[in-house]
Amino acid sequence: MELNDDYFMKFALKEAERAAVQNEIPVGAIVVVEDKIIARAHNLTQRLNDVTAHAEMQAITSAANYLNGKYLVGCTLYVTLEPCVMCAGALIWSQLNRLVYGASDPKKGFLQSGVQFHPKTAVTSGVLKNESKNLLDDFFSSRRKK
Amino acid sequence: MELNDDYFMKFALKEAERAAVQNEIPVGAIVVVEDKIIARAHNLTQRLNDVTAHAEMQAITSAANYLNGKYLVGCTLYVTLEPCVMCAGALIWSQLNRLVYGASDPKKGFLQSGVQFHPKTAVTSGVLKNESKNLLDDFFSSRRKK
Numbered sequence: 001m002e003l004n005d006d007y008f009m010k011f012a013l014k015e016a017e018r019a020a021v022q023n024e025i026p027v028g029a030i031v032v033v034e035d036k037i038i039a040r041a042h043n044l045t046q047r048l049n050d051v052t053a054h055a056e057m058q059a060i061t062s063a064a065n066y067l068n069g070k071y072l073v074g075c076t077l078y079v080t081l082e083p084c085v086m087c088a089g090a091l092i093w094s095q096l097n098r099l100v101y102g103a104s105d106p107k108k109g110f111l112q113s114g115v116q117f118h119p120k121t122a123v124t125s126g127v128l129k130n131e132s133k134n135l136l137d138d139f140f141s142s143r144r145k146k
Numbered sequence: 147m148e149l150n151d152d153y154f155m156k157f158a159l160k161e162a163e164r165a166a167v168q169n170e171i172p173v174g175a176i177v178v179v180e181d182k183i184i185a186r187a188h189n190l191t192q193r194l195n196d197v198t199a200h201a202e203m204q205a206i207t208s209a210a211n212y213l214n215g216k217y218l219v220g221c222t223l224y225v226t227l228e229p230c231v232m233c234a235g236a237l238i239w240s241q242l243n244r245l246v247y248g249a250s251d252p253k254k255g256f257l258q259s260g261v262q263f264h265p266k267t268a269v270t271s272g273v274l275k276n277e278s279k280n281l282l283d284d285f286f287s288s289r290r291k292k
Binding site: 049051057061069085087089113114115116 | 196197203206207216230232234236239262
């Protein structure tokens with residue numbers, strides 16, 4: 001099996017599914033270095049009662065723990081949804097190599113804010129975006145029914 | 147003693163001084179609700195090996211813990227330095243009432259990025275800015291001498 005972006009995004013989607021089961025908005029993230037997953041996380045804002053507990057924030061903290069250094073040089077972060085301004089800001093501080101995200105978030109995503117990554121950080125969007133969007137749509141539509 | 151912005155910013159400055167003693171970039175933050183300080187924090191990026199451990203992020207998490215709810219409605223956050231994009235993003239999520247900061251940060255502050263707070267959030271800048279800037283300047287000049 002080829003270790004491409006689709007392959008790794010599936011792990012981020014699995015994290016997002018875990019969030020949904022826990023009644024958290026389904027967003028998942030993983031951090032990969034040299035084809036190895038070193039961090040997995042999903043949104044935990046409800047359980048932790050904390051607006052800062054987005055998937056990306058926890059993945060950054062977890063990867064830094066694993067690396068025993070705060071900079072994610074050489075790392076790629078996969079996240080199922082376009083990061084918000086907070087998470088984009090954190091990713092910029094982390095100096096990661098590459099950001100890969102799935103669905104766009106025209107309302108709360110970093111793109112509409114004007115925030116820009118360092119030119120050294122490659123950004124790829126739209127990877128398994130339908131799978132990610134479906135998860136989010138199902139989550140919100142089942143919440144509305146309750 | 148009048149409980150004005152200068153009064154509260156002094157507590158944030160005290161937090162910043164605590165950071166400097168621990169060899170952390172001296173930035174401090176507190177959260178106030180109804181003239182009561184409910185959270186105090188300072189930068190801990192070095193000790194925690196974590197780029198997300200800014201003073202504001204920890205103050206938000208700590209205040210939410212105290213309030214037992216993730217939104218800081220009715221709260222004012224005082225921070226000695228203009229928040230970065232990450233922290234501004236977190237503060238926007240937190241729905242706080244008011245942000246008061248000291249020194250400007252033309253390079254890494256949120257203002258240059260174009261990030262904007264919700265119109266309901268009042269933003270005041272420049273409170274004890276010289277005290278804050280002096281702390282930062284002293285810190286970086288003593289680091290350069292080492």
